[in-house]
Structures are given as C-alpha cells and as structure tokens.
Amino acid sequence: MSSCREYIKSTFPLIDDDLKQYVEDVLVNGVDDFESSDEVFDAIGEVLQEISRDKTESDIRNICDNLLNMLKPGHTIETTQTVARILNTPVHLASMAASLENNVEEVKSIWLMQRDESLKVDAKKLEKAQAKLQEKQEKRSKDVKAVAAPILETATASQVTSKKESKLEAKGMNKIQDIRIENFDIAYGDKVLLQGADITLAYGRRYGLVGRNGLGKSTLLRMIAGGQLQIPSHFSILHVEQEVIGDETLALDSVLQCDTIRENLLKREKEMSFLVNSGASSDSNLSSELTEIYNQLQNIEADKAPAKASIILSGLGFTPLMQQKATKTFSGGWRMRLALARALFSRPDLLLLDEPTNMLDIKAIIWLENYLQNWPTTLLVVSHDRNFLETVPTDILHLHSQRIDAYRGNYDQFVKTKTEKHKNQQREYEAQMAHRAHVQEFIDKFRYNANRAASVQSKIKMLEKLPELKPVEKEIEVTLKFPDTESLSPPILQMNEVSFRYNAERIIFSDVNLGATMESRICIVGDNGAGKTTLLKIIMDILPPSSGTCNVHRNLKFGYFSQHHVDQLDMTVNSVELLQQAFPGKPSEEYRRQLGSFGISGDLALQTVASLSGGQKSRVAFARMCMERPNFLVLDEPTNHLDIETIEALGKAINKFTGGVILVSHDERLIRMVCKELWICASGSVKSIEGGFDEYRKIVEQELERS
Template structure:
C-alpha cells in the first residue's frame, strides 16, 4: 500500500488530504477484490477526475491500471486471461464433478469472483467527498475572480463642458465648424490613458494622431465616434472601423446608399412617378416631381455613380468587382468598401484608424493623393511614415497622458519636437546650474553676519524660482532577432514554377527565383496578385502545380502571417502563451524572449486581449522567434506597429544574420532594409531593377493612365 501512496502523491501533487485518504481507504479495503483496472476506475475514477481537471478519461484509466499493478502485481501478468481467476494449483475436475453436491462452493470459487458487500465503495462517503471538493473549487474560483482583472475591459471618458457652448447647444444655435474638446480624461479599465487633455480640430485641416502603441489613440477615436466625448450635435461623424456587412447589395450600390439625401429623393421620384402612371388626378404631383428633379440637379445626383466608381477604382475595385454583391468579398475588401463609403459620404469629421493596413501600394498612393484635397476635417491614426509626411497638415502627439499639437507633417513634427526637447534640456541645465550657484553662495555665507541680508535675499530668490522637472525621454524601442549560424549555398531556389488553384486562372507561371542568407527581399504587387501564395510555396506550405523547389536541409523558416495576431490565444497572458507553444522551459526564458520584443514587466502578465494591436504584434514576433529560425518570411509585419517599432524592426532586420523575405506596403521599411524587389503581376514574378523608386514610377504611371480614361 505504501507504493500506491507514493504513486498517488507523485501523480496528484496538489490532491486534497481528505480525498487522498478517501482514495487510499477504498484501495486498501477493496484491494483483494479488484479484478481489473476498470473496477478500480469504477471505484475511484469519479474522485480522481475531480482533483485533476487537466487529465483525460484515458489518463485516469491508465492511472487506475497502474494502481491495480501496485496493489496486486499478479494481475499485471494476467491481462490475457480476461476476468478469469488464476488457479493456485492443478484442479482435477473429474473428481470434483463426482462430489459436486458437497463441493458446490469450491467449484463456484473457480469461475465466480465474489465480493463482500461490506468492502464495496461507500456511496455516501463518495458523495460527501465530491460535495466538499466542489465547495472548495467554487470558493477558490471566487478568490481568483477577485484577484484577476476581467478579460474584457471597457473604456470610459469624462470631460468639462464649456458653459457658453452648452447654452448654444441647448438653444440649437451652435453652428461652429471647429471642434474643441477641453479638459477630458479617458481610461481603459483601471489604466488612465489621458488626463486633463485638450484637443482642437479646426475645420478643413487634416490631423495625424501619433504616439506609442498602447497609449490610447484608437480608444480616443472610439470615444469621439461613440459620443462619450461630446462635440456639437450638428457635426456629422464617420468612423471607419468595421467592415461592411456582406449581403446581396452590389458594391457600387453599397457606396451610393451612403448619400441618404440622394436616396430619399430618388425614392420620392419613384413613388410620384408610380402614382402618375397609375392614373392619379392629383394636380400637385407634377409640381412635386419638378421640385424633386430640381433638388436632384442641385446635388448633382446624376454624377454620383461616376464619383462612387472613381473612388472604388482607386481602392482597387475593377468594373466587374463593383457589380458584385458585397457578400462575395473577403474581410479585407469589405474594409476597403467601408473606406470607399466614408470617402463618398464626406462627413464633417472623418475618423480613420490605420487606413493603409488593408491597401496595397497602388491604393495607398491613390488614397494619399485623394486625401490631400479632403474638404472637411480629418483625424487619422497611422504608423505609415510616408503617409504621415504626405497627408496631414497637423500632427497631434499623444504622450504622458496628454495631447500636444504641432503644425506641419510628420517630418516637420520630428524636427520641431527635437528642437523643442533640446531647448527644454538647455533651460533645465541652465536653471540647475543657477540653482547650484545660488545654493553654494547660501551655504558659504549662511553664518556670516555681514552677509545675512544677502543670504536671505538669495534664499527667497531660490524659493520663487520655478522648479523645472527633468525631461523624461521615451525609451528607445529595441527588437532582438535570434542569432543564426551560416549555411553554405545553395539556400533556397524555385525553378520553372507554375501554380493555380483551378486551371481557368493561373496565379503565376515560369517563375525562377533564389535567395541566400544575405537576402533582404520585398515582394510587391496588387492585392490578389499572389504574394501570399508565393510565400507559402517558398516555405513548402503549398506545392507548385509544376516546377521544383529546393531548400537547404538545415533551413528553418520563421513565418509571420497577416493573421498571426488574430490567431493568438486572447484568454491567457503573454508568458502563458509561450508556455503553451514551447513547454518545458524556465519562466525566465519566456520573460527574456518577450523582453527582446518590448513586452516586459507587468505588460507580459496582462491578458493578450487587453493589449493594443501593436503589443499583440510584438508577442507574435516573440512567439515566431522562440523556435530560433534562420530564415524569416514576414507577411505585412508592420500592421499595427507604431513608427518607433517599425524603425526598430528595420534595424533588427539589417542586423539579422539569416535571410529575409517580406511582403510589405510600408515604403520607409522597404527602402530601409531591402536589397531586392520582386514584383507579382501579370501571372508572373519578376525582379525589378532599380528597386522601389522604379516600382513607384510604374505604379504612378498606371494611376495616371487609369485617371485619363
């Protein structure tokens, strides 16, 4: 029995003492009667399941089998005998049969396994033990709920309303086009994001909202669009954050529906026309119809389909795609459709959150040009450096729980901010030096009677001197990719490759490409041209329809997909996530790996669901690199990353000793790291001589040709 006790302790180290004693008592009292593992399972299986939620039914049955072997070793050699009892010695069945009347019990004992009813499991005791265990688990669950924060936290906002604006709003006479949100706070759960902040949006200006991941940029947009932060009620707002719902509505009609005035006039025209055609004698119908025509003419309703079509074409929708139902489009294309609807409807305040994430380079260039002539107010969150240099007239810099406005684009903002920080540092150093000089004088002549009046004057001067706080600089973002060992070429080669999902549409053919450990290759091309498909062929996830793929036997890919972030387990923290994917390592190693990608301290212990998009991306990078790959394949890695992290990623890729192939639309990153450009298009893949500058020229020429049509 001692060996059973030790085994139970080893298998169930956290078993409650009462349950352990109960299990041992059942085993001890019924040891001689257990014929197989199933009977042991019937007796104690229910209790063992209660104390080990992580073990399957098969696990518990195996444990019961092992307990039987420890209790009755002879049973471990008799599994082939089924339920038959092992005979201790030879039996002469003939002589037993002659005396069967006197030996009924002896014969019975050969074939029948009897059990004393007093040795059976006590059902009441088992029920009591289970009830006690359930009570303890419920109590423990309540304690955990009190300690662990809710997984789905919500944002909240408060603000001070200007009395004058409040009176104008109440009277309905507020016609101001500028938006002022003063002295407001925003929190996400218990975390304060903004405190005592102010923001002014002048009508007709384009604002880029920038700042580190997790500081509350997207939350601010949500608070404005949801009405949690009050702005004048006559100002229309449109926030592009959710994809269009897929139904039978055609893509072009979905955009046209946004013009509610036009839609209502067309509906009214239809109703009046139907009434006239049905023979109505109402003399006012013709007058009403004329008024509708005048209103339609005033809003240039006849030009609306052409305007909507131009916007859709700019965002990548072909003429055929514009006539397709919205339900036929993927999530990415429905997000483009949502953006097209917003651009067509032209609200007083347009809120865009990372609009370039869903676009290819051609669509980004078109959008940059289109928004430069945006007639109303624009507030955009973006981490695309080139986009921020092209579109905004102003930058709003979110840091230290406040918002600081700067005139100009991102490049001007950086210069101004750098100069401002230098001036603040000089001012702080000068005042510190003056303070030290005055303090030295006070300390030197404090006890000199002849200088007493002067010392007192200096003390008062020191007290009145405004105290400047030392500048708190944002910590530099550093990403550390794993070290790799050199591999002798050839590393990666694809020859004469053709691929299609169905014969009617060949994705590409006659592709001949190669890569080395020094490669920094970027794949560009329109959405749907086959960039992600090419990556999957390179990694061996997809097999080419024809042609060959050759890779070094020691090549180990690290793959960051577009949907890597969405596939993370949102219900655990970052450390637990790595534990699930790479079990058996010390906690310190998981923490160190996450720290290499800027997820450290308490951030690593927050549930993944509570992290910002950029922070989730960093966790995904840490997970990808935990396996120490020597060749990285990155599909849109900059989505959700802030500008500083994109810069850090670029520096990390440049230092990385393995090969890199990436698909990206971030022009700055492409220019920063790549030494080769592959272009997917026209059913093939070709290397572009002249790099990104040459590719941009090609795209701009295509856009000019399309506009000319």
C-alpha cells in the same frame, strides 16, 4: 483538460480564440453533468459545425465522443438489456386486431423488444430524475451564458464642458465649425490613458494622431465616435472601424446608399412618376412636386454620383467587374475597403480613420494619399505609415505622457520641431539647474554670516519663485533582436519554373525562376490578390506548386510571421505563459529574456495578451516565432499594428540579422530601409526588377494616371 485543448486546436486549426475559449469553458463547467456524447453534442456541436462546415454531423458526433473520453477516461454509458420474443407459429393479425382490447400485450410482443422486468422505471423516481435534469440544464444554460459574455474591462471618459457652449447646444444655436474637446480624461480599466487633455480640430484641416503602441490612440477615436466625448451635435461623424456587412447589395450600390438625401429623393421621384404616368391622379400638385424633386436632384448633381462612387472604388482596387458583385462575395479585407469607400463618398464633417493603410496595397495607398490631400472637411487619422503621415496631414497630434501636444506641419516637420523643442527645454533645464546650484552655493556659504543675512534671505526667496522645470522625458527606445544564426553553404533557396493555379481558369502566377541566399533582403510587392502570400507558402512548402520545383537547403529553418498570427494568440494567458505553452520545459527566465528582446518586459509580460495593444501583441508573436531560432525569416505584412518607432526598430533588426529575409509589406519606409531586391507580383508572374522601390513607385503612378 490540456489534452482536450490540444485536440480542439489540432482538429479545428482555424478556430477563433474566443470560440475556442468558449468551447473549453463549456466542457470544463459541464464535465460532471455529461453522461453521454449526445449531451456533449447538444452543448457544443452547433458551434463546432459552424467553425468547420466541411465536417458532417457524423464527424462532429465522433469528435464529441473523443472529447467525452478525454474528459472522463474509462467512462462507460449504461445500456439496457432487451429480450427478443421469438415466434414459433404463424400469427393471424386480423383475428388479433379484432380482439385488440383483450390482446394488447400479445400484439406488443410481436412488434416491440421486451424490456427486462427488473429494469422497469418507477414513475416517482422518473419524475424526480426529470426535475433534476431540468435543474442541471438550467444551471448549464446560465454557465454557458456567463462564458459566452465575459465581463471585460472597458474604456471610460470624463470631460469638463463650457457652460456657454452647453447653453448654445441646448438652444440648438451652436454652429461653430471647429471642434474643441477640453480638459478630458480617458481610462481603460485602472489604467489612465489621458488626463486633463485638450484637442482642437480646426475645420478643413487634416490631423495625424501619433504615439507609441498602447497609449490610447484607437480608444480616443472610439470615444469621439461613440459620443463619450461630447462635440457639437450638428457635426456628422464617421468612424471607419468595422467592415461592411455582406449581403446581396452590389458594391457600387453599397457606396451610393450612403447618400441618404439622394436615395430618398430617387425613391420619391420613382413613386411620383408612377402616380403621374399611371393617371391615378390628375392633381397638379403631383407634377409640381415631381418638378421640385428633379430640381433638388439636379442641385446635388445626383447623376454624377455613380461616377464619383466608381472612381473611389477603383482607386481602392475594385475593378468594374468587382463593383457589380454582391458585398457578401468579398473577404473581410475587401469589405473594410468598402467601408472606407463609403466614408470617402459620404464626406462627413469629421472623418475618423484608424490605420487605413493596413488593409491596402501600395497602389491603393498612393491613391488614398493623393485623394485625401484634397479632403474638404476635418480629418483625424491614426497611422503608423510614416510616408502616409508625411503626405496627408496638415497637423500632427502627439499623444504621450497622458496628454496631447499639437504641431503644425506633416510628420517630418513634427520630428524636427519636437527635436528642437526638446533640445531647448533641456538647455533651459540645465541652465536653471546650474543657476540654482550657483545660488545654493552662495546660500550655503553665507547662511551663518550675519552681515550677509539679508542677501541670503533674498537668494532663498528668489529660488522659491523660480519656475520648477523638469528634465525632458525621453521615450524608451524600442529595440528588437532576432537570434544569431550560422551561415549555410549555397544553394539556399531556388524556384524553378514554379506555377500555381486554383483551377484551369484562375492562374495566380507561372514560370517563376527566382532564388534567395542567406544575405537576401527581398521585398515582395504587388496588388492584393496577386499571389504574394501564396508565393511565401510555396517557398515554405505549406502549399505545393501546381508545377515546377522549389528547392531549399536541408538545414534551412523558416521563421514565419503571417498577417493572422496576432489574431491567433491565446488571449486568456499572459505572454510568459503563452511561450510556456508553445515551448514547455524551459526556465521562466528564458521566456522573460526572449520577450524582453522584443520590448515585452517587466509587468507587461505578466499582463493578459488580451489587454495588450495591437503592436504589443505583434511583438509577442515575433518572440514566439523566434523561440525556435530560425535562420531564414519570412514576414508577411509585419508592420500592421506596429508604431513608427517599432517599425524603425524592426528595420534595424532585419538589417542586423545574419540569416536571409523575404518580406511582404506595403510600408514604404520599411521597404526602403531593408530592401536589396524587389520582387513584383503582377499580371500572372513574379519578377525581380532593377531600380528598387523608386522604379516600382513610378510604375504604380503611371498605372494610376492611365486609370
């Protein structure tokens, strides 16, 4: 089966992990039943065709042939021998047709190949075979359904609700504006994420939800949005989690359709206008109703809605031309931006955002930061972008130790307050421990002294009444470590007059003359679609340039972390097995040591990859990347899914790395930590600028002001 797995992976490099698992399971479950490659094609052909539309049906059938040969080496399909009847005299068809009833076999012998008599099928045997085949197909259908819809662990929530609020809710009289979710638990399978937790979301305030990877931040948002955690029914909630479905709807119209009140009024206005203008009815009530609709449209400023929607789309990177394109023409990343635009335009009572900056470039992030500072309703956002958290939230909710602590102020204020709070708690704990030790010393000294018995008893009671303080729980520090490398003599990497174009009309960039050394810490920035990832692929010789040359040192070994590496991990195995599959033959301790250098240790390394959080999967991807001991790192948006502490650790690891680094990122904090040189992809060129990120931010802010 391993040969099949490798063959599928090499033949369909873009196959989704779930689909790959599905195909493998169908092959494993059906291996005993498959008698021909046609049966294999019937089972998985349609799925394989969907994965790779550039392959014809003939290509897919050949692939199914190869898979069957791998599953059943040496398997041969029985064929029936046929006997051809050779005519040695002319045949008069008219006369034969006239006496057709008497000469049926004669006619058949001309047009049909005759079967060997010994191979005639017994009718009863045929019936039994067909029944058996039907039984097999039904069994296979059940197996396929079981594979296609595996039972996964799901999150569950429980909550204690106020009787008073429940009664008000039942009567439809609960009109409070603040949201209180009290004494609730959340578990994911057997793992308890939150226990006896409380949240209060005051209307009009903006909350940043922070905490380590895997503690349940995204799960909490889904529980609120899905109604597993109850909040008053009069609140409208919008959770931006899934991309907009692509269809013929224009991007601008997709946003405008979120305002259902406006859409319904416009629809009714169109119907009323048609009836009035066509003279179908002279009822004065129609005219008065039409007037009322006009008044309502004016009250909600319906005429200004397209301009508002256009401003939001423009801020998120949609040009006027893109706003007039059908949603089906956009990639998944742009459809996620559309989903965010729809949410911002809708203005729900509670807006839930999960890592909104992951899909945005720096220009769009700066615009979003400015836009959300004036958000009129309640906002709860999960983000690991420290600069975003210092700009947008009015409050921070810190998820840790299965509870949530609330802090006033932005992330910077939260760090200061939390640090001071922990210092005070530690001082109080140490003072109490010293006091306890002093009192215990007195008790131990005079325990058997009759004259001091009353004092000893008094001291014992005093100790029992003291509140039990616990030492401050220190979060485990995240450490990442890239492998040591040997220095190489220059030149290391040089691009000369490099250009890339998809066609004569679409030039991505041209005349690029830039280079890198083993000491380089280069950050590439620019709008989405400006060619950042394309430039990385040219540097690594994954894509050839349209013109020019890219020369690299013959001993340069790239370590490439792409935006999609996390999505391409095998979700069905644990982290140790994942490295074992990619780099077989090494002792288990080496895989564990490699994972441990990226914070995946202990039982975590033995959990299935599917059960890990997004940040933990990223660390596994880093560990796999570094197994080949690269001496030059190429990192494309490595901070997606990482928590703030891990991003800090990544920055420190990059600075300690002895090889070169080229980084594409939208995380301002990381760029400021590691950047020694900044390349900007814009206007069909790639240029290095003086002044670093501060200079680039000025350029972006000036562009936003002009637009």
